[in-house]
Every structure is written in structure tokens, then in C-alpha cells.
Amino acid sequence: MRYAETGYNLEIDLSRGNIERVETDPKLTKLHLGGLGTNTRILWDRVPPETEPFDPENLLIFSTGLLCGTPATGANRTIVSTISPQTLLMGYSMMGGFFAPELKYAGYDKIIFRGKSPKLVYIWINNDNVEIRDAAHLKGKGAVETAEIIKSELKEPNAQVAAIGLAGENRVFTASIEQGRSSASRLGVGAVMGDKRIKAIAVRGTKDINLARPEEYIKLCNEVLQYIKEREEKPVPGVMPILAGLGSPQEMKHVDEKWHTENFSWGNSRTRRKEFWTKEVEDKWTETQLNARKRLISCYNCPMKCGAIISIQGISTYMMKCFSKLTYTMAAFVDDLDFGFRIAQRATEYGVDGFSTPQIMAFGFELLDAGILTEKDFEGCPSDNEGRFYWLLDRIVRREGIGDVLADGTYWAAQKIGKGADAYAHNNIKKHEQLPLKLGMLNPVYFLMYSTGEKINITQIEGQFPQSPFPTMEEREEFVKDWVQVPDEKFKQYLLDWELRGERSNPYYPTVDMSVDIVDWQEMMHYIDDALGVCAGLSSFPLKPPYHIHNYPKLISSATGMDLDEAELKQIYKRNRTLLRAFNARRGLRRADEKPPEDHWKKRFPELEEKLLDAYYQFKGWDNDGVPTKESLQELELGFVAEDLEQRGIIKNG
Ligand code: SF4
Numbered sequence: 144m145r146y147a148e149t150g151y152n153l154e155i156d157l158s159r160g161n162i163e164r165v166e167t168d169p170k171l172t173k174l175h176l177g178g179l180g181t182n183t184r185i186l187w188d189r190v191p192p193e194t195e196p197f198d199p200e201n202l203l204i205f206s207t208g209l210l211c212g213t214p215a216t217g218a219n220r221t222i223v224s225t226i227s228p229q230t231l232l233m234g235y236s237m238m239g240g241f242f243a244p245e246l247k248y249a250g251y252d253k254i255i256f257r258g259k260s261p262k263l264v265y266i267w268i269n270n271d272n273v274e275i276r277d278a279a280h281l282k283g284k285g286a287v288e289t290a291e292i293i294k295s296e297l298k299e300p301n302a303q304v305a306a307i308g309l310a311g312e313n314r315v316f317t318a319s320i321e322q323g324r325s326s327a328s329r330l331g332v333g334a335v336m337g338d339k340r341i342k343a344i345a346v347r348g349t350k351d352i353n354l355a356r357p358e359e360y361i362k363l364c365n366e367v368l369q370y371i372k373e374r375e376e377k378p379v380p381g382v383m384p385i386l387a388g389l390g391s392p393q394e395m396k397h398v399d400e401k402w403h404t405e406n407f408s409w410g411n412s413r414t415r416r417k418e419f420w421t422k423e424v425e426d427k428w429t430e431t432q433l434n435a436r437k438r439l440i441s442c443y444n445c446p447m448k449c450g451a452i453i454s455i456q457g458i459s460t461y462m463m464k465c466f467s468k469l470t471y472t473m474a475a476f477v478d479d480l481d482f483g484f485r486i487a488q489r490a491t492e493y494g495v496d497g498f499s500t501p502q503i504m505a506f507g508f509e510l511l512d513a514g515i516l517t518e519k520d521f522e523g524c525p526s527d528n529e530g531r532f533y534w535l536l537d538r539i540v541r542r543e544g545i546g547d548v549l550a551d552g553t554y555w556a557a558q559k560i561g562k563g564a565d566a567y568a569h570n571n572i573k574k575h576e577q578l579p580l581k582l583g584m585l586n587p588v589y590f591l592m593y594s595t596g597e598k599i600n601i602t603q604i605e606g607q608f609p610q611s612p613f614p615t616m617e618e619r620e621e622f623v624k625d626w627v628q629v630p631d632e633k634f635k636q637y638l639l640d641w642e643l644r645g646e647r648s649n650p651y652y653p654t655v656d657m658s659v660d661i662v663d664w665q666e667m668m669h670y671i672d673d674a675l676g677v678c679a680g681l682s683s684f685p686l687k688p689p690y691h692i693h694n695y696p697k698l699i700s701s702a703t704g705m706d707l708d709e710a711e712l713k714q715i716y717k718r719n720r721t722l723l724r725a726f727n728a729r730r731g732l733r734r735a736d737e738k739p740p741e742d743h744w745k746k747r748f749p750e751l752e753e754k755l756l757d758a759y760y761q762f763k764g765w766d767n768d769g770v771p772t773k774e775s776l777q778e779l780e781l782g783f784v785a786e787d788l789e790q791r792g793i794i795k796n797g
Contacts, residue, residue, distance in 0.1 A: 145169065146355040147209055147702040148177055153251045153273060155266065157339055158199055158258030162273050167252065173705060174780060176674035177209035177252060179235055180719040182224040183726060185255065186233060187784065192729045192791075196228040196331070197314065197338045203256040205246070205305070205344065208676015212247035212352050213702055214364045216371070217681040217690075219243055219443040221305070221322075222673055227330040229316045229552050230573045230599060232727045234330030238305070239391070239442035239449075239678055240322045242346065245303040249348025260340035263312070265293060268346040269302075278342040283309060285492030286321035287461055293345050302347040308494030310540040311337035315550040317496040317503065324442060324450055324462055328496040329600050330575065355704030363698050370689040371446060371681070379686050381618050382609060389688060391680030394466055395436060395451035398429040403466075409473045411505040412570040412579035424478070431480045432468070442678065449680060453484055461488045467497030473579070474501030475532045482529050486536065493540040498600075499552060499576040504535045506553045506567055507545065515562045520545040552576065570740050573732075575599045577740060585650040585744045586610075587658040590752060591759050592665065593739035595769070597723050606684040607668060608634065608661045612641035612648070628691035630664055630709075637661065650748050655758045663762065667716045671695060674719060718779040721763070721771050725784045728770045728793060734760075737769060770794060 154163045167181075175181045182204045194200045203225045210218040221243040227234025246254070249270050265278040281289050290304035303322065310318035311333035318333030319326045327333070354360050371389060378387035383402050385394070401420035408415055435455050439448035440462065454460045463484070471490070472483035490497060508531060510516040522544075524534045538546025548556050553568035553576055570577050572593060577600075588608065596604040607628065613619045616639070623635040637657050642648045653661060668683035668691070675695075682690035690698075696707045707715075724732075737756065760767060764775025773794050776785035788794040 144353055146353045146704045147213055148172060148252050149247060149250050149350075149352070151251055152253040152255055153268065154255045154257075155273075155275070156258045157256060157260040157264070157275070157341070160260075160275055162275070164251070164271075164273075172209070172703070174715070175719055175722075176671075176699070176715055178206050178211075178220070178222045178676050179208075179224065179670065179673035179723075180715070181253070181674075182206050182222055182235065183233065183719060183723045185253075186224060186226075187722060187726050190226065192731075194226060196226045196231065196335055199258045201226045201257075201335060203332070203335050203339055203341075204253055205242075205256075206253040206676075207243040207247050207251075208672075209674060210698070210702055211676035212244035213354060214361055214444070215677065215698060215702070216364065216368055217442070217445045217447070217678040218676050219445065220673070220676040220678055221246070221327065222676065223320060223327040223332045225332055225335045226730075227332075227575075228314070228334050229331045229554070229575050232573065232599075232730055232732055233597070233723060234332055235598065235673070236320075236327035236329045236332045237673065238320065238322050238325040238327040239445075240303070240325035241443040242303045242305055242322050242325075243676055244443045245346045245348050247348065247352055248350050249346050250350050254344065256339055256341065259338065263340050263342050265306075265343040265345065266341065267293075267297065268344070268348075269299075270348055270350060281342045282312065284342075285309075286311075286319075286494040287323065287459070287492055289343050290321075290323055290345075293343055297345060299345070299347050302345045304343055304345045306343035306494075307333045307336050307341075308492050308540070310334075310493045310495045310550075312342070313540060313542045313550070314338050315495065315540055315542065316552045316555065317499040317550075319494045319496050321491060321494050324440060326491075326494075328498070333494050354702055356701040360698065360701040363694065363701060367681075367689045367694070368446070374687060374689065379622070381613055381622075382686065386610070386686055389681055389685050390447035390449045391678060391684065394468060395432075395439060395449070395463055398432050399425070400428060400469065401425075403469055404473065406580070407469075407473065408579040408581050409476055411474070411509045411567065412502055412577075412581065413509075415581065428480045431484070435481075435484045436463075445678065445681070447680060453488065455481075455484055455488070458485060458488045459492075461491050463487060470497050470501045470579075471532065474505040475528045477528050477532075486529075486532060489533070490536060493536070495536075495540065498578065500536070500539070501532075502570060502576045502579060503539070503549050503553055503556070504532055506556070507535055507549050509567055510560065510564055513567065515560060515564050515567070516545065569742055572739060573599055573736055577743075581742060582744050584746045585748055585751070587650055587653060587655070587751070587755055588661050590739060591658055591662045591755055593743065594737040594756065595662075595759060596666075597727060598669070604669060605665060606679065606688075607665050607686065609638065609686060612638070612643050614643055626687065627693065628687055630667075630692045631660075634661070634664065650746070650751055655751070655754050658755060659758050659762045662759065666720060667692065667713065670716045670719050671712065674715070675699070714779070718781065721765075721775065721779055722781060722784065724763075724765065724769070725771050725776065725781070725788060729788060729791065732769065734768045766794075
């Protein structure tokens with residue numbers, strides 16, 4: 144009997160219309176857990192490095208995490224993996240909501256798509272019955288609208304539907320997969336879904352999941368819930384609101400946007416508006432948000448309520464994604480929050496990434512102001528800021544005129560446009576738009592996370608360690624007192640010694656070695672969460688979360704029956720991290736690609752930055768170019784990866 148996982152994947156060959164239920168190898172669960180870990184292994188085994196994102200050989204995997212659907216709170220993530228059209232590396236994007244548990248209850252750990260359908264289709268998974276259905280009637284429909292039509296025609300209001308909008312159908316590089324209460328938005332996974340001509344996947348499952356030691360597991364799950372309750376009653380003092388509590392940035396709960404609007408950049412990630420947040424703005428924005436927000440909602444089996452149902456007169460009701468309420472508003476320099484709520488509804492139906500798309504639009508208008516693009520490119524575009532953004536969004540998702548060029552994101556658009564446009568695509572890492580944040584002094588921990596993170600999304604790499612030092616020793620001592628999550632006591636000392644100014648402050652403190660330790664801890668928690676399908680909002684993202692390296696082994700062991708201690712779990716993390724790096728190294732990723740945007744910090748320290756990268760690579764068992772060494776791969780039971788890299792000349796001289 145298999146525990147926690149179903150032991151079966153659904154394999155769908157869209158070119159042939161073939162559907163198979165395939166038993167999985169339990170050895171792979173032992174080596175990689177599930178979710179991101181096994182997705183990476185499947186992509187390594189089956190997708191040769193010559194494969195382009197829109198080749199039929201590219202796979203699109205929808206995976207549950209190992210604990211999804213079990214009573215563990217927040218274990219609801221679907222991990223979508225494929226080759227990203229934007230970075231040309233492995234893209235993995237995650238969504239919460241209800242999709243992954245439903246898929247497990249239908250009897251599958253993953254859906255693996257290969258090939259391309261000759262026509263637009265949707266997939267209907269109803270426990271053991273799986274069909275590929277014609278979706279001609281859904282062409283051009285919005286993502287949320289599509290889900291409603293499918294549920295109604297199937298007469299299955301409880302089906303969970305993941306769908307693409309117009310952006311996905313037209314292979315816009317920032318196309319998302321929308322799923323009612325969540326979305327997989329980053330790295331163009333919706334474009335690959337559209338390329339495979341899958342409009343939607345509907346799933347309904349009513350089976351059970353087996354647990355190896357249910358009584359012990361439920362007890363541990365209850366301890367997690369109890370901790371959440373206590374932690375919510377006691378927010379961490381002295382840090383910004385979104386880190387003080389738990390949950391994936393609870394943007395729809397908070398109305399205080401001083402921190403975001405004054406610290407993040409506006410427009411094409413350039414201008415900070417230091418005095419923006421006045422009493423008048425605060426009152427107006429609070430009123431707008433509270434009027435629009437009908438109800439706070441949660442993902443499956445979670446008490447945190449991070450999302451909100453938004454209802455505004457004249458447009459259909461939708462669920463607002465955490466930070467999207469600000470991204471369009473700030474990119475368009477619109478002082479009215481109502482605009483953000485309205486345009487986000489249209490963007491959700493079109494199915495686009497709310498982090499990248501506003502930046503791409505602001506980039507387009509900046510090129511127009513600079514004379515690199517011309518009025519002819521924007522013929523018919525209204526002159527007001529709001530109208531301009533709606534106009535350009537419509538063109539991008541339809542790939543019309545200049546919208547067709549911008550639909551590939553700022554990096555690729557700049558290559559096509561030429562005339563110095565690349566200087567304006569200034570906020571990318573590995574060809575992908577980052578958060579519009581520009582700061583003063585280099586932070587060594589963030590330098591490493593930005594440079595080397597394969598998730599290509601800083602908010603999903605960071606967490607665990609405070610972003611800046613506490614001003615007083617009393618505050619630090621108070622913080623470390625009940626810091627049970629640290630993997631090692633040394634982290635407490637790192638924090639106690641960290642000062643705002645002087646010798647023990649950024650950029651030279653945390654020291655190079657400490658920075659590597661901190662990044663490794665943060666990465667470890669994210670990689671474990673992404674293999675288990677646990678939301679980062681309850682684990683790797685906030686300070687002092689309920690899940691950590693000390694209780695995870697017990698939870699995994701009692702759920703799956705695989706006896707696992709902390710050292711073994713750390714080894715699995717290392718294996719998954721290294722395999723993902725090897726996959727991308729095989730696709731060409733090297734040290735030269737590992738850098739933050741040039742203007743991310745005003746004060747840069749080239750020598751220190753090189754030392755940080757050297758130390759990080761050495762710690763990970765990678766060579767000076769960021770490629771895993773033969774020895775480290777062998778030690779992680781990845782000898783076959785070493786052989787492949789050696790044969791291709793990527794690992795040299797053994
Ligand atoms: S913490 Fe928030 S985003 Fe995460 S599972 Fe719970 S409700 Fe969803």
C-alpha cells in the first residue's frame with residue numbers, strides 16, 4: 144500500500160489522444176519526496192536539453208505535493224513545471240486553492256502532458272474516468288468564465304478547474320493558469336498550456352488517501368494548528384505587517400500600504416514616491432478596499448484567509464491575488480486604488496502574471512517617451528494613464544501590433560526592438576522581471592538569493608531570517624528567545640550581532656560564510672515545502688512559521704511510513720536543489736547569468752559579490768561556474784547526472 148501519495152500518475156499524450164494511468168516508482172519518492180522534487184527528476188529523465196518550450200517534447204506537469212490532501216494544514220499546492228518560454232530554463236510555478244487535493248482524491252499524484260493537441264481541448268478527470276473533450280466553444284473566453292462554463296456543462300459545481308485565458312491561448316510569455324482561488328502565474332506556464340492547446344483541466348475526486356500512522360500524524364497536525372493560533376495572537380513586533388503574521392502576504396487584509404507604495408518603485412521600476420502615503424490617500428484606499436472586498440477566503444484546509452472575493456459594480460466578481468492590487472496601480476502611476484481592482488479583474492480573465500505584466504506595459508510606455516517606440520506603434524491609444532494601460536493590456540494578450548512584441552516580456556522585446564531598448568529592460572534576472580524594488584546598500588544574503596535562485600521569484604526564495612537587523616539588543620534577545628525554527632543555534636548569534644550601522648552591518652555582515660548559511664536554510668525550507676506541497680505562507684516565507692526542519696521529518700514519516708530524520712531530509716533537499724541546478728546547467732545556465740539587476744542596489748561591491756558567489760558554489764558542491772561537481776552528484780546518488788554532464792563536456796576533468 145502507498146501512503147500519503149496515490150502511487151499513480153496520469154500521463155496524457157495530446158498528439159495521439161492517449162491517456163494512461165501509470166504506477167510510479169516508490170524509490171523516487173524516497174529520493175525526491177514529490178512535487179517539485181519528482182517533477183525535476185521526470186524533466187531530467189525525459190526532456191533533452193535541446194528541447195524548446197514550444198516543442199511537443201516539452202512536458203507540462205501538474206503535480207500535487209507529497210502531503211497534499213492529507214490533514215496537514217496548508218498542504219494544497221499544485222506545482223506546475225515545464226521549460227519556461229521566458230527564461231528557457233526549468234520553470235516552476237505554484238498555485239494554492241483546491242486543485243491539488245482534488246487531484247489526489249481522484250487518484251493521481253501528477254498529470255504529465257506531452258505532445259500537442261491538434262485542436263483546443265479541455266481535460267475532464269472524474270476519478271477513474273478521464274476524457275479529452277473539445278473546447279472550441281471556450282476559445283477566447285476568460286479563465287474564470289471558462290471554469291464556470293465547464294462546471295455548469297459537467298453539472299459538477301464541486302469540480303476544480305484550472306484554465307487559461309486569451310493570453311495563454313496566444314502564448315503570451317507571462318500567461319498564467321488561473322484556478323478560481325489561486326493561480327500559477329510565473330514563468331509563462333500558461334503559454335505552454337496554450338501551446339499544447341489545453342484550455343482547461345477539470346477534476347473531481349472522491350477517493351481516500353492512506354496515512355501510515357494516522358493517529359500520530361493527526362496529533363502532529365493539531366500541534367501545527369495550535370501553534371498557528373498562538374502565533375496569530377502574537378505577531379512579531381518590529382517587522383513589516385506582512386512578515387509579522389503568517390500566511391502568504393495577506394494583502395487583502397491589510398489596508399496600510401505605506402511600506403509598499405513608498406519603498407517599491409513605480410512605473411517601469413524606477414521611481415520611488417517617498418511622500419505618497421498621506422492621511423487622505425490612506426482614507427480613500429481603505430474605503431475602496433473595504434467596499435470592493437466582499438469576503439476573505441482561504442485555500443483548501445487553511446485558516447489563514449489570504450485571498451479576497453472582489454466585487455465592483457459593472458464587472459464580474461473575481462478573486463484578487465495578493466500583491467496584484469498594487470502592481471497595476473503603481474506601474475501606471477494611478478493614484479486611485481479602484482483602478483487596480485478593476486484592471487486586475489480583466490487581467491485575471493485574460494490570465495496574465497500580475498507581477499511581470501504591469502512592468503512590461505510601463506516599459507512599453509517608457510520606450511515611447513524615450514522615442515525608441517513611436518506614436519505609430521501606439522496608434523489609437525488613449526492619452527490618460529488608465530486608458531493607456533487597458534489599451535496596451537488588450538493588445539498584449541491578443542498579440543496585436545506592438546502588443547505582439549511586448550507579449551514576450553521586457554528582455555525578449557528589447558532584443559527585437561533594438562535601438563538601445565535593452566537599457567530599459569533593467570529589472571530582469573535570467574530574462575525575467577523581478578519585483579520593482581530598488582534599494583541603497585547591498586544586502587549580501589539577498590544578493591545571493593537574487594543571483595542564484597532558480598525559482599526566479601524572490602518572494603518565494605526568502606523567509607525565515609529577518610530582512611534587516613533589529614535596532615536594539617533587547618529586541619534581538621526577545622526575538623531569539625522562542626526561535627525554535629533555527630536549524631542550528633549559530634543563527635541566533637548571527638542575528639544578535641547584526642547591527643544597523645558600523646562594522647557588523649551590511650554589506651560585510653552577515654559575513655560571506657554566514658550569508659551562505661542563511662541562504663541555504665531559506666532555500667532548504669522552500670525546496671521541502673515545494674516537494675510536500677505545503678504553502679510557503681505557513682512555512683518558508685514568514686518569520687517563525689509552524690512548519691520547520693524539526694517537525695517536518697516526523698510529519699513526513701508518520702504520513703508516508705518512510706522513516707526519515709533531519710539529516711536524511713536535508714540530504715533530500717540537497718539532492719533536489721542540485722538536480723534542478725544540473726538540469727538548468729545542462730540547458731546552459733552559468734555563473735555569468737547569476738546576477739541581480741544592475742540598479743537593484745545603488746551601492747555595489749564587485750569584489751565582495753564575487754566572494755559570495757565563490758563561497759555559495761563551494762558550499763553547494765558546485766564548481767566555479769555554478770555547475771555541480773561529479774563528486775557532489777555521486778554523493779547525492781545522482782551519478783547518472785554526472786555521467787550525462789561529463790559526456791556533454793559540461794563537467795570537465797572529472
Ligand atoms: S496561508 Fe494563505 S495562501 Fe497559504 S494556503 Fe493558507 S490561505 Fe492559502
